[in-house]
Amino acid sequence: MEAPRERLTLQGFNAEITNYFAEHCEKTESGYKCKKCEAVIQQTTLWVSIHTTLFEECAGYGEVKRFPLPYCPRCEGEPKKISTCVHLAPSEAELQLLGINS
Numbered sequence: 001m002e003a004p005r006e007r008l009t010l011q012g013f014n015a016e017i018t019n020y021f022a023e024h025c026e027k028t029e030s031g032y033k034c035k036k037c038e039a040v041i042q043q044t045t046l047w048v049s050i051h052t053t054l055f056e057e058c059a060g061y062g063e064v065k066r067f068p069l070p071y072c073p074r075c076e077g078e079p080k081k082i083s084t085c086v087h088l089a090p091s092e093a094e095l096q097l098l099g100i101n102s
């Protein structure tokens with residue numbers, strides 16, 4: 001999958017990843033495989049800037065988190081878009097910064 005679009009909430013972001021697995025992947029003993037072509041699902045690094053809902057524009061804490069970004073090497077190839085941002089309410093952002101929610 002390509003990186004989820006910018007400015008999602010944490011819930012929206014998680015939902016995009018969860019939906020991808022639900023729609024495209026099937027669990028195996030060692031990981032996941034593609035439902036369509038059965039290739040082993042690969043992961044690359046997704047860079048997510050943590051922004052705050054306090055501001056209209058993309059501004060925040062200067063915090064960047066890494067997440068695994070799954071993709072099928074056969075159907076999709078390596079994702080071209082590997083960075084995005086999530087916009088967190090201050091309380092969520094605090095949790096994230098403390099590493100409780102990551």
Ligand SMILES: [Zn+2]
Nearest residue numbers: 007051058085
């Ligand atoms: Zn942003």
Ligand SMILES: [Zn+2]
Nearest residue numbers: 034037072075
């Ligand atoms: Zn595939």
